[in-house]
Amino acid sequence: MAPTIDDVARVAGVSRATISRFLNGRRVRERLAIEAAIAKTGFSPNHLARSLKSGKTRSIGVVVPDVANPFFAHAVRGIEVSLREDRNNIFLCNTDESAARQEEVLDSLIGRVDAIILAPATESTMVPRALEVMRVPVVLLDREFADHSRYDSVLVDNEGGAAAAARYLAQLGHRRIAIISGPLTATPGRTRHDGFLAGAEGAGVGIRPEYEYIGDFRELSGYLGAKTLIALPEPPTALFVANNLMAVGALKALREARVRIPDDLSFVSFDELELGELLEPTLTTVTRPTVEQGALAASLLADRLRGDVAAPRQCVLETSLSVRESCSPPANVRA
Amino acid sequence: MAPTIDDVARVAGVSRATISRFLNGRRVRERLAIEAAIAKTGFSPNHLARSLKSGKTRSIGVVVPDVANPFFAHAVRGIEVSLREDRNNIFLCNTDESAARQEEVLDSLIGRVDAIILAPATESTMVPRALEVMRVPVVLLDREFADHSRYDSVLVDNEGGAAAAARYLAQLGHRRIAIISGPLTATPGRTRHDGFLAGAEGAGVGIRPEYEYIGDFRELSGYLGAKTLIALPEPPTALFVANNLMAVGALKALREARVRIPDDLSFVSFDELELGELLEPTLTTVTRPTVEQGALAASLLADRLRGDVAAPRQCVLETSLSVRESCSPPANVRA
């Protein structure tokens, strides 16, 4: 159907091997004839056959929970820029924060990629079977498996960032501090939760159990969490939301309930919102280098692809608290 | 290296063909032995070899200018949901609004996918070579080629939506109306531009040339466009921005310049902003069914995959003007 290397060989009057050499950039005598034959036949090499033979696909898989999340969008951008130099192409796959979906996606990547950058949906001990089967380099992005010794990873200091947020709220005088956490089964969910509680504790403020709401990093759960928390008999005076998407949901709930920020409730969240600077008030957030985090993951991967066989490396990037307008002392302290 | 079908055959004590049949769901006698052999060897079929032989990849390529754009993020979600039923997996690729990048991406997809959903970076007459070479079904999403007769496409009524926005502004009394347009070389850029001008014209308002700014659908160009327009000796009293990302940029510029919306400037844009309802004022926008647009593209593709060979279909979905708070009569009319 589609022209093959043999068709080109026939037209050019040389052997198949010569065409192959030409295609792979080696010097050949009949270059012009071959170029003409390729143009005439409309030939284009079959990637599948090429990969099957060579064992290299020149592709890498990037598997994330949600490409539309600004953090992952930025990280993917960092990966692309960093990987483009090597003429590797990228297959981007969504898992929707679902371990089952992730399993399917990884299975579909078996044999089709030379390496994987993965932000696991959950921190389960069970490393996905596909990852074992593939035997390709893997770099974990932003999240790990419970057994975190096997692969390279690029994380951020979630504990530190969340703790800084907690201390900041405590220092403003808040005592009734709430948290909308991500799933404790995923690295950022667990570590931000633990870091926040530890930070509050260290500042002499305990987080009451009823002030902890566990979401799933998606917008709706932030909405529900905020609704729940502000409906409490004694509502919190400050709220920390563990990621950007849940922060959006929470903000919508607060808006609906006419809760004023920061007058009625101080608000801090982890990760920037895309439109954060356009909101009133501007949001105090824990931030981190997003594009760089992706680029670093790509660069670790590039090392592996070059055959680096050192022990797995774990990189942890700094986070920082960007203080803006969404926090103030609680009403009783202001009064 | 990795176990192959022959390894399984040896362990199970049957022929390679029997294993293949088993894998493809046919009845075989030694089923249990084969299952045991597969488990023991850790075998997983090689997709490459399978596809090379069968000519089917069970994958489809989705190529968009920017996965992080909320519109495309939604559309991709619609595609995924719609395609998941058929156990097709999706390779998502970014072109960064660049025709050159698009060419690379499409090349990399040759032979690796059974079909393509593409939102072309530009409306060029030159259909990318890779698309010809592949000979797979193609559905165009939201954008066409200049020669728009060849492929199925799912568009929206950009002219109508933009015209409605123009009429609305004119009816409010605006006479100095500006537009930040997308690239006129891409379908939505051109059609929204033309529709807006036609709509204004129809309402008896001409758009002065200096009130037209051509951007590239990305945030920075919206920022620059707004900066430029408000610096005019006689600045506009109303602004239409042709997509969501440029609207973000424009809003940032207006915020910086302390231009109040709608008091100093009425603001309408095309496509929702993810956080639109959290902004003050809420934004009047031209909207359309985003997830549905993706789902429809996927469904046209599914028809083709099933062997439907009818003439190319062009679907055009409705747009509508969601009037919210960002527009008011101009100051001179209010006074």
Place this chain on the structure above:
DNA sequence: TTGAAAGCGCTAACAT
């Protein structure tokens, strides 16, 4: 139902 054998399109020895 099963096995033997051919071959998908390409690359990479090996020999010339």
Place this chain on the structure above:
DNA sequence: ATGTTAGCGCTTTCAA
């Protein structure tokens, strides 16, 4: 520099 040949891992006739 070029041609010959084997074979990557699988599916699919064709006979048995």
